[in-house]
Amino acid sequence: MTTFQVPTLAQMTAEGKAPEVLFWVGCAGSFDDRAKKITKAMAKILHHTGISYAVLGTEEGCTGDPAKRAGNEFLFQMQAMMNIQVLNGYEVKHIVTTCPHCFNTLKNEYPELGGNYHVEHHSQFLNRLLKEGRLKIEGGSFKGKKITFHDPCYLGRANDEYEAPRALLEKLDVSLKEMRRCKQNGLCCGAGGAQMFKEAEKGTAEINHVRADEAMETGAEIVVAGCPFCNTMLTDGVKNREKEDQVQVLDLAEMIALAEDL
Amino acid sequence: MSYLPNILFIAALATAVAVFAKKVGRIRKNIRLGKDTDRSDRPSDRLQNMLRVAFGQSKMQARPIAGALHFIVYVSFLIINIEVLEIIMDGIFGTHRAFAPFLGKAYAPIISAFEVLAVLTVIAVLIFWWRRNMRKLDRFHKPEMKGWAFTDANNILYIELVLMFAFLNMNALEANFADAHHSFLISQYIAPLWSGASEWGLHFGERLFWWVHILGIFAFLNYLPYSKHFHIILAFPNTYYANLEAKGRFENNAAVTKEVALMMDPSADPFAAPAPDADAPIERFGAKDANDLSWANLLNAYTCTECGRCTSECPANLTGKKLSPRKIMMDTRDRIEEIGANIAANGAFLDDGKSLLGDYITNEELWACTSCNACVQACPVDIDPLNIIMKLRNFATMEESSAPGALNAMMTNVENNGAPWPFNQMDRANWINE
Numbered sequence: 001m002t003t004f005q006v007p008t009l010a011q012m013t014a015e016g017k018a019p020e021v022l023f024w025v026g027c028a029g030s031f032d033d034r035a036k037k038i039t040k041a042m043a044k045i046l047h048h049t050g051i052s053y054a055v056l057g058t059e060e061g062c063t064g065d066p067a068k069r070a071g072n073e074f075l076f077q078m079q080a081m082m083n084i085q086v087l088n089g090y091e092v093k094h095i096v097t098t099c100p101h102c103f104n105t106l107k108n109e110y111p112e113l114g115g116n117y118h119v120e121h122h123s124q125f126l127n128r129l130l131k132e133g134r135l136k137i138e139g140g141s142f143k144g145k146k147i148t149f150h151d152p153c154y155l156g157r158a159n160d161e162y163e164a165p166r167a168l169l170e171k172l173d174v175s176l177k178e179m180r181r182c183k184q185n186g187l188c189c190g191a192g193g194a195q196m197f198k199e200a201e202k203g204t205a206e207i208n209h210v211r212a213d214e215a216m217e218t219g220a221e222i223v224v225a226g227c228p229f230c231n232t233m234l235t236d237g238v239k240n241r242e243k244e245d246q247v248q249v250l251d252l253a254e255m256i257a258l259a260e261d262l
Numbered sequence: 263m264s265y266l267p268n269i270l271f272i273a274a275l276a277t278a279v280a281v282f283a284k285k286v287g288r289i290r291k292n293i294r295l296g297k298d299t300d301r302s303d304r305p306s307d308r309l310q311n312m313l314r315v316a317f318g319q320s321k322m323q324a325r326p327i328a329g330a331l332h333f334i335v336y337v338s339f340l341i342i343n344i345e346v347l348e349i350i351m352d353g354i355f356g357t358h359r360a361f362a363p364f365l366g367k368a369y370a371p372i373i374s375a376f377e378v379l380a381v382l383t384v385i386a387v388l389i390f391w392w393r394r395n396m397r398k399l400d401r402f403h404k405p406e407m408k409g410w411a412f413t414d415a416n417n418i419l420y421i422e423l424v425l426m427f428a429f430l431n432m433n434a435l436e437a438n439f440a441d442a443h444h445s446f447l448i449s450q451y452i453a454p455l456w457s458g459a460s461e462w463g464l465h466f467g468e469r470l471f472w473w474v475h476i477l478g479i480f481a482f483l484n485y486l487p488y489s490k491h492f493h494i495i496l497a498f499p500n501t502y503y504a505n506l507e508a509k510g511r512f513e514n515n516a517a518v519t520k521e522v523a524l525m526m527d528p529s530a531d532p533f534a535a536p537a538p539d540a541d542a543p544i545e546r547f548g549a550k551d552a553n554d555l556s557w558a559n560l561l562n563a564y565t566c567t568e569c570g571r572c573t574s575e576c577p578a579n580l581t582g583k584k585l586s587p588r589k590i591m592m593d594t595r596d597r598i599e600e601i602g603a604n605i606a607a608n609g610a611f612l613d614d615g616k617s618l619l620g621d622y623i624t625n626e627e628l629w630a631c632t633s634c635n636a637c638v639q640a641c642p643v644d645i646d647p648l649n650i651i652m653k654l655r656n657f658a659t660m661e662e663s664s665a666p667g668a669l670n671a672m673m674t675n676v677e678n679n680g681a682p683w684p685f686n687q688m689d690r691a692n693w694i695n696e
Contacts, residue, residue: 006694027681029693036693043694057691061680069633070669071652071659073515073547075677077522082680085526108511113519153634158510184639185324188577193633197682198668201630204582211577 004047008057009090019054021046021125022087024097024106027062028228034235035228041257042098042122048262049135053096059086063105070194077113080105084115094118096125098253100154100227101192107159121155123165123226123252130171140259143173148220150179150211150234151186152227165226165252172259177218187211189225189233196229212237216247223249264356271353271476278480285487289564292602296557301503308502311644316501321642325571328393331386335422338379339494342429345376349476359444374447377433380426381448387426391419401570404579406589411490411568418491425478431456432471438464493567497643500565503558504644509635512652517545548656551617552597555653562645563595572637572647578630585630587637587647593622594650619654628654629666 012019023046028035046053064079087095095117097103107119120128129135149169155161162183169176181187190200190207200206212234215223223238225231228251235249250258301308314320319336323329351360362369394402394415402415433449435456436442445453456464486492524530549555552563572587573579579586597618605611619628631651638646659665665673672682679687 008691025690025693027683030690031681031683031685036696039693055691055694057694058688060690061687062676062682064676066682067673067676068512069652069655070665070673071548071655071657072665072673073518073656074522074660075673077514077518078525079676079680081522081526104508104510108508109514112514153632153636154510157635157639159508185575185636187580188632188634188636190577190632193631194669194672195632197672198629198666200581201578201583201585201626203578203630205580207577207581207632210581 006043006047007054008059009054009092010057010059012054013090017052018091020052021094021096022090022092023053023055024095024099024102025055025060026097026099026102026228028232029098030060032228032232034232038098038228038231038251038253041251041253041262044257044262045126045135045253045260048260049129051129051134056086061086063102063110065101065105066194066197068105068109069192070197076109080110080113080115084110084113087115087117092117094120096120096122098122098226098228098251100152100158101229104154104158121159121161121164121226123155123168124161126252126256127164127167130168137168137171137256137259138173140172140261142222142255142259145174145222146177146218146220147174147222147224148177148179148215148218149182150189150215150223150225150230151183152225152230153186153188153192155226156186157184165224168252168256169224172255174222177220179214179218181214187214189227189230191229191233196232206237206240208233208237209240210237212240216241216243221247222255223247224252224255225249226252268354268356274477274480275350275353278483282483282487285484288602288606289487289492292598293557293560293564295553295598295601295605296555296560297553299556299558301558304506307506308504311504311506312498312502315504315642315644316497319642321644324640324642331389334379334382334386335390338376338383341379342376345373345429346476346479349472353476362444370444370446373433373444377430377446377448380429384423384426387419387422391416394419401574404570404573404586404588406586406592407568407570411592414489414491415568417485418489421478421482421485425475425482428471428475428478432468432475435459435464435468435471439468490566490568493565493643496561496565500561501644503561505558505646505649509638512649515547515656518547546657547660548658549650549653550619550657550661551601552594553601553611554618554657555594555650559594559646559650559653560598562647562650563591563598565643566591566595566645567643568592569642571640571642572645575636575640577632577634577636583627583630584624585627589627590623590647590650591645593618597622619657623654625658625664628658629669 009022023042025039029039061083062079063083064076067079068076095106100121103119103121106117126135147169149165151162166176187210188207189211215234223234225234231249231251238244238247238249319333322332348359348361352358365372393399430449430452433446434452437445437450437453438456438459440461456467459467546554552560568588570588576585576587601611604614628651633648635648638648675682675684679685
């Protein structure tokens with residue numbers, strides 16, 4: 001339970017106010033127990049900075065990303081049109097989201113359908129706030145801790161953003177150990193392209209197990225991800241080696257919320 | 263009689279160029295069997311991309327060893343072609359080293375530099391051969407690399423060795439001529455091998471290697487369109503027409519946009535008379551066969567040189583799944599070749615009961631993709647296997663409803679309650695108070 005009120009866009013609009021930024025929570029962030037913690041961490045940071053923000057709450061719907069990647073263009077565009085109607089109705093200009101899949105779809109695939117917004121992944125958004133002096137973070141409890149960062153495909157290769165998350169981690173004074181495959185060459189966690197929702201085809205290994213092993217080979221105590229799906233997959237991979245007591249999988253937002261003791 | 267070599271040469275040159283042009287025309291026609299897609303925007307960005315990626319080999323260098331070796335062979339190919347220009351002049355006009363008088367003192371150093379490149383090329387090619395046949399790099403020995411694909415790769419290496427061997431020995435023989443005018447950096451050391459030959463033998467040998475070299479080049483030219491090695495030409499248009507958008511942006515299907523707009527328009531009349539173009543054949547959603555793909559997809563397929571960098575980065579392939587992005591490209595090329603041959607033989611396409619999805623690419627391969635873009639990132643010539651995979655999925659899901667059951671369940675959830683899991687839309691904000 002959050003100790004503060006998370007405003008919905010409907011409430012704010014009723015009060016005649018318009019937030020600076022819409023926090024797009026996404027399906028994982030709304031319903032998945034692990035991802036909800038990331039959502040709450042992000043809400044805490046937003047609240048802490050005093051920035052004017054809102055969520056859509058029950059008016060938000062799946063962006064259509066998994067449907068599109070599963071080949072269902074029709075369902076994707078239906079979802080897109082419904083969301084665009086809501087977003088345009090509220091005259092939303094600026095969106096931040098903790099999910100790289102939502103980020104990618106809103107940023108790249110909605111404009112052609114009439115949805116034009118300034119969309120940021122939370123790593124980009126928070127990094128910008130840092131630069132603008134609106135957010136201050138101290139290393140605190142993470143100072144010198146060995147961590148590694150897993151590049152989500154839909155933030156990294158799909159949108160060429162490799163630096164924003166690393167800049168945030170640098171601020172936390174952690175000791176970043178890169179995996180052999182990182183940035184442009186980062187290995188997928190195995191969840192993208194709607195794989196999250198089905199069993200993998202027959203093979204010799206599970207992708208998330210391989211990736212979690214690569215992360216743990218760095219000797220990191222914390223594996224940081226910037227995507228709720230990567231988070232789930234890597235957590236599962238760590239459990240596969242029964243290392244959940246030694247190795248934590250955390251989101252960037254959780255790292256900052258913890259460091260700031262929010 | 264003294265013009266016989268000139269005539270023979272001109273005939274060989276004309277034949278080589280004509281046969282090559284005809285085959286290239288066939289390939290061009292096959293590529294144009296693809297659906298239209300607009301890649302005419304941002305010409306200066308496209309030119310830059312081509313210069314950087316194809317001409318400058320920027321993506322090749324992601325793997326430094328292969329990148330450096332390939333760079334040697336590539337540079338030597340570009341530069342030694344200047345020498346080929348001279349050989350062609352000599353062949354047509356019956357001259358000998360036509361460029362020498364124009365270049366004067368610079369001629370010997372220039373040819374010497376070509377010889378150095380030739381030696382470096384031989385070394386690089388031998389290392390390539392070793393990597394492929396002795397070291398047996400994994401990516402050269404995947405299931406799709408059996409048979410012709412493997413033979414073809416080695417053929418290219420052998421042809422290059424023969425060409426370089428002929429080039430160096432041609433110069434070495436000439437260095438032994440009684441009236442030798444030229445001596446070059448590398449061939450002067452090969453020259454003693456031939457010093458025992460008679461003057462007639464030297465001249466005969468020099469001519470022989472001259473002809474082997476140039477006829478080898480003509481043969482190589484005509485081998486290209488049947489080989490993966492065609493990338494040396496198509497890498498340039500392929501990078502020019504590459505997708506310049508963010509890799510995460512998958513194109514929206516315009517036909518679907520129209521239907522969705524109609525569905526969401528409360529004033530649309532469901533009983534309205536059909537639009538005037540309603541008699542036009544209904545296009546299928548996505549791609550079932552190679553000619554449902556775009557010409558850019560097909561250009562990609564003909565550009566692929568089967569290096570396998572995509573497959574070696576593919577998370578599905580790395581974990582033993584059947585999917586191999588390289589095979590997607592090879593299958594696409596093989597199928598469009600088959601369709602092209604079918605059309606050429608029958609005047610129009612005669613249904614052969616086959617299709618790209620099903621007969622070439624299986625569902626098991628199709629659904630193993632995580633859409634992570636590793637293959638797209640890895641390709642040194644900007645080929646996009648993921649775009650083909652997504653079009654095949656469009657067909658599988660929207661036309662055949664053959665997506666895996668779990669995905670159908672996920673899509674039903676999205677449709678019913680706006681989330682991929684069966685949670686109530688009204689519970690979406692519950693996290694706030696939990």
